[in-house]
Amino acid sequence: MDYSYYFPIWKKLTPEQQNLISENILYRSVKKGTRLHNGSTECTGLFLIQSGQLRAYILSDKGHEITLYRLFDMDICLFSASCIMRSIQFEITIEAEKDTTLWLIPPEIYKKIMEESAPAANYTNEIMASRFSEVMWLIEQIMWKSLDKRVAAFLLNEASIEHTRQLKTTHESIARHLGTHREVVTRMLRYFQDENMVKLSRGTIEIIDEQRLKALDDDE
Amino acid sequence: MDYSYYFPIWKKLTPEQQNLISENILYRSVKKGTRLHNGSTECTGLFLIQSGQLRAYILSDKGHEITLYRLFDMDICLFSASCIMRSIQFEITIEAEKDTTLWLIPPEIYKKIMEESAPAANYTNEIMASRFSEVMWLIEQIMWKSLDKRVAAFLLNEASIEHTRQLKTTHESIARHLGTHREVVTRMLRYFQDENMVKLSRGTIEIIDEQRLKALDDDE
Numbered sequence: 001m002d003y004s005y006y007f008p009i010w011k012k013l014t015p016e017q018q019n020l021i022s023e024n025i026l027y028r029s030v031k032k033g034t035r036l037h038n039g040s041t042e043c044t045g046l047f048l049i050q051s052g053q054l055r056a057y058i059l060s061d062k063g064h065e066i067t068l069y070r071l072f073d074m075d076i077c078l079f080s081a082s083c084i085m086r087s088i089q090f091e092i093t094i095e096a097e098k099d100t101t102l103w104l105i106p107p108e109i110y111k112k113i114m115e116e117s118a119p120a121a122n123y124t125n126e127i128m129a130s131r132f133s134e135v136m137w138l139i140e141q142i143m144w145k146s147l148d149k150r151v152a153a154f155l156l157n158e159a160s161i162e163h164t165r166q167l168k169t170t171h172e173s174i175a176r177h178l179g180t181h182r183e184v185v186t187r188m189l190r191y192f193q194d195e196n197m198v199k200l201s202r203g204t205i206e207i208i209d210e211q212r213l214k215a216l217d218d219d220e
Numbered sequence: 221m222d223y224s225y226y227f228p229i230w231k232k233l234t235p236e237q238q239n240l241i242s243e244n245i246l247y248r249s250v251k252k253g254t255r256l257h258n259g260s261t262e263c264t265g266l267f268l269i270q271s272g273q274l275r276a277y278i279l280s281d282k283g284h285e286i287t288l289y290r291l292f293d294m295d296i297c298l299f300s301a302s303c304i305m306r307s308i309q310f311e312i313t314i315e316a317e318k319d320t321t322l323w324l325i326p327p328e329i330y331k332k333i334m335e336e337s338a339p340a341a342n343y344t345n346e347i348m349a350s351r352f353s354e355v356m357w358l359i360e361q362i363m364w365k366s367l368d369k370r371v372a373a374f375l376l377n378e379a380s381i382e383h384t385r386q387l388k389t390t391h392e393s394i395a396r397h398l399g400t401h402r403e404v405v406t407r408m409l410r411y412f413q414d415e416n417m418v419k420l421s422r423g424t425i426e427i428i429d430e431q432r433l434k435a436l437d438d439d440e
Contacts, residue, residue, distance in 0.1 A: 058356070058359070058360065060360070060363070060364045061364075062364075064363070064364060066359070066363055085345055085346060085349045086346070087346045087347075087349035087350040087353060088349045088352070088353060089349075089350075089353035089356075089357075090352070090353050090356035090357065114338075114342060114345075115338060115342060116338060117338055118334075118335060118336060118337055118338040118340075118341050120338075121338050121341030121342045121344075121345060122334060122335060122341045124341075124345055125305055125334075125341060125344055125345050125348065126305060126306070126307045127307075128345065128348050128349065128352065129305045129307035129308045129309075129348065130307040130309075131352075132308070132310070132348065132351075132352050132355070133307060133308060133309035133310050135352070135355060135356065135359065136278070136309075136310035136355070137309075137310070138359070139278070139286070139355070139358070139359060139362070140278065140280070142359070142362055142363065143280070143284070143286055143362065143399045144280045144281075144282075144284060179363045
């Protein structure tokens with residue numbers, strides 16, 4: 001399947017617009033850990049993800065991170081082309097969390113199409129609204145959910161993404177995702193272990209009692 | 221000046237689209253404290269603010285608030301018409317913070333125009349990107365800025381909006397804006413008073429030393 005399949009409004013574009021994309025689109029294969037986009041200093045372009053996993057996060061002056069959202073197969077990454085809208089005044093870093101293959105539409109090409117085509121502009125609106133919704137969810141988590149619930153939710157989400165109960169992750173990495181300190185995460189995980197909800201070993205967190213983690217996450 | 225002046229892409233619309241708006245637009249005058257839009261249960265429409273001040277905030281199950289952003293003269297409020305985009309999956313409450321006059325474009329009218337018109341859709345994108353930028357700024361504040369800096373920034377911002385150093389506000393109200401507890405704000409304000417940065421009296425906070433509050437806010 002080619003990129004037209006990954007671009008839902010392909011059939012609503014004119015033949016000229018389709019040609020413009022076909023002549024300029026690039027295919028890229030990147031290794032896990034590659035930083036694909038770096039704040040507002042770059043304007044990389046729109047990514048159409050064929051397969052793999054990207055992570056979008058923000059970075060403080062002091063190097064602290066918070067994960068904003070993840071992108072998976074068939075997702076579209078808009079903020080790597082943030083220069084196409086002048087009102088985007090924030091910096092997001094995009095990193096491959098797994099080996100990833102994707103197509104890249106250069107920003108000037110996408111901008112031109114968006115300016116001409118109401119379907120393309122409305123589609124872009126919907127992508128932005130989805131990401132906005134994820135970030136609003138994150139604010140609610142940060143403000144109103146205690147850290148035990150956030151760690152439980154994170155472990156359950158990872159298990160669901162990776163299709164395993166044996167999570168290969170470090171306390172440091174969980175802390176980075178949640179924007180907190182490693183020590184705090186370690187303390188929480190030890191509490192979960194004492195309660196027989198997880199089992200900790202070097203580099204691995206095994207989920208033992210999914211139901212209780214879920215109950216913790218759901219509990220108001 | 222009529223509403224066409226408040227709607228920057230007016231001249232890029234077709235005569236039919238302009239007529240559609242003219243036939244359906246409503247003018248409203250609302251008192252300070254009026255709740256104009258209530259989460260996703262309503263779909264009120266797009267507001268063009270003639271004069272006044274609106275506050276957009278989110279509300280937790282337990283009734284806690286956080287202010288997301290404010291809207292002023294000539295601003296456009298998009299999320300009061302959130303039903304026009306299916307990917308908007310969050311609930312925002314909009315309240316008049318001052319007596320406000322505005323025009324309202326009904327959601328189905330704006331949706332129709334956005335679907336037809338690339339300039340309208342792109343303009344909507346820019347509005348959403350602006351609000352997104354404000355929310356991203358807020359996340360950075362919450363995660364990486366200590367409360368003394370946030371309270372200082374809030375006082376300075378209020379003084380700038382109200383053009384006064386005598387702020388008529390309560391500790392409770394500041395706590396609501398910042399998503400924290402009144403006691404915490406009171407403690408912080410007393411510390412500011414001990415340091416001769418503000419002077420507290422019933423219902424009023426007077427800014428005494430703007431420079432030091434600024435230094436606190438700027439300090440990394």
